[in-house]
Amino acid sequence: MRFASVTSRLAGLGADKWALHHEARRRAGAGQSIIELTIGEPDTPPPQAVIDAAIDGLHRRRTKYSGGRGDAGVIEALARKYARRSGRPIGPGNIAYLPGTQTALYAVMRTLAEAGDEVLVGDPLYATYEGVIRASGATPVFVPLDPAHGFHMRAADLEAGITPRSRVLLLNTPHNPTGATLSYEEIGEIAAVCARHDLWIVSDEVYETMAYAGSFASPFDHPLGAERTAVVSSISKSHMLPGLRAGWCAGPVELIDRLLPLSEMMLFGAQPFIMDAAAVAVEGDFAECHAMVETFRRRAKVLPDRLGNTPGLACPMPEGGMFAMVDVSGTGLTGEAFAWRLLEEERVAVMPGSSFGEQAGGHVRVSLSADEAVLHEAAERMVRLAIRLTHGRAA
Known part of the structure; x- marks a missing residue:
């Protein structure tokens, strides 16, 4: 039987990257006590007012069809x-x-890129980015994000990867998995490169509210990027509602006009009662959201503090987001091997860095979506494994 070529392009780029996470869930379901630090799912309570808006929408029978662009309330908000x-x-x-950042990202990439095009993206990169690019028919070109420079994308490295086939830069700040958060000056340098080469910028800003090292900066807000940037985002992280699937794209009018028919062929509208909740979310200022950011800011210090003097491990302070990257290369293992040993021997589940690209191959990504006591315990277990590994090498 024949299948569309997209299925071959996406082979191995979906759930396969999350094999350790699924195995950890299987073991937990079988009764093992596992510390799960794999996925970026906020564990703090969402704003009650946003939940109430969704419930109220259901009570008002806000369950009929909506327009392809979205209802006026959420669009205006x-x-x-x-x-x-x-x-x-x-x-x-x-x-x-659109329902969630991932859907918005897919729709935007399909609008801007196709077979024969190239899309530049930093490496490391979020696990779905390569698949989104390849689904469009385009080819990803990986721009190395050097750990020595805090995994920040540098304009010179970006420009070195540009060819006549380059069409789009896929940018993410604060960055998943590394936490790197670009400054306004860095954004300007990157936008200048994109302007010189007539590239679109697709800016994933789902961690906009979680910039710890300084203020958040976006190419959409920069004079050099304003007319060539498509923002994709959602309330999944900012309002602790990943399961609600409430997202959007913001960009130039012509881009949105061209995107809408594609979006309508995928979904033809979203749930009105969820759009009501999203409108309340983006218009409001909620104590729960401020508390979440401060909670993750505190958690971000746990692993750098505890692992700082551990042989074989290094963990810089995350600049934003809800993850910490731990360099485990000093143990003599790859991130993949270390993560599986950590699960097997210490019952802690983290993500191998290789799930996020070659540049992260010597790292593991640790989700901070557990309270500080759990993170301290996970750090202690990481230390135990590192000591065994480094002592074994010394012997």
């Missing part, structure tokens, strides 16, 4: 959000509502 943030006029024509 998002337009106001980006007008406030960018300091320039942003209207409903600049916004399309």
Whole structure:
């Protein structure tokens, strides 16, 4: 039987990257006590007002079809959000509502890239990025993000990867998996390169509210990036509601107009009661959201503090997001081997860095979505394994 070529392009780029996570869940289901630090799922309570808005929408029978762009309430709320943030006029024509950042990312990439094109993306990269690029028919070009420079994308490295086939830069700040958070100056340098080479920028900003080392910066808000940037984001992280699947794209009017027919062929609208909740979320200022950011800011210090003097391990302070990257190469193992040994011997589940690209092959990614006591215990177990490994090498 014949299948579309996209199925071959995506082979191995989906659930296969999460094999250790699924094995940890299997073991936990079989009764093992596992510390699970694999996925970026906020564990702090979401704003009650947003939950109430969704419930109220259901009570008001807000369950019928909606428009392909999204209902006016959420579209106008998002337009106001980006007008406030960018300091320039942003209207409903600049916004399309989609169910979650991942859906928005897929729709935007399909709108901007196709077979024969190249999409530049940093390495390490979020686990779905390569698949999203290849699904469009385009080829990913990996821009190395050097640990020696805090995994920050540098304009010179980006420019070195550009060819006549380059069409898009896929950017993520604060960055998953590394936590690297680009400054306004760095964003400007990157946007200048993209302007010189007429590249679109797709900016994944799902961790916008979780920049710890300084203020958040976006190419959408920069004069050099404003007319060539498509923002994708959601309330999954900012409002601790990943299962609600409430996201969007903000960008130039022509981009949104061209994206909408594709979005309508995929979904033809989203759930009105969830859009009601999303509108409340992006318009509001909630104590729960501020508390979540401060909670993760505290948690971000745990692994760097505990692992700082451990032979074979190194963990810089995350600059943003909800993950810590631990360099385990000093133990003599790859990140993949260390993660499996950690699960087998210490019953701690973390993600191998190789799930996020070659540059992270000597690392593991640790989700901070557990309280500080659990993170301290996980760090102690990592230390125990590292000591065994390094002592074995010394012997």
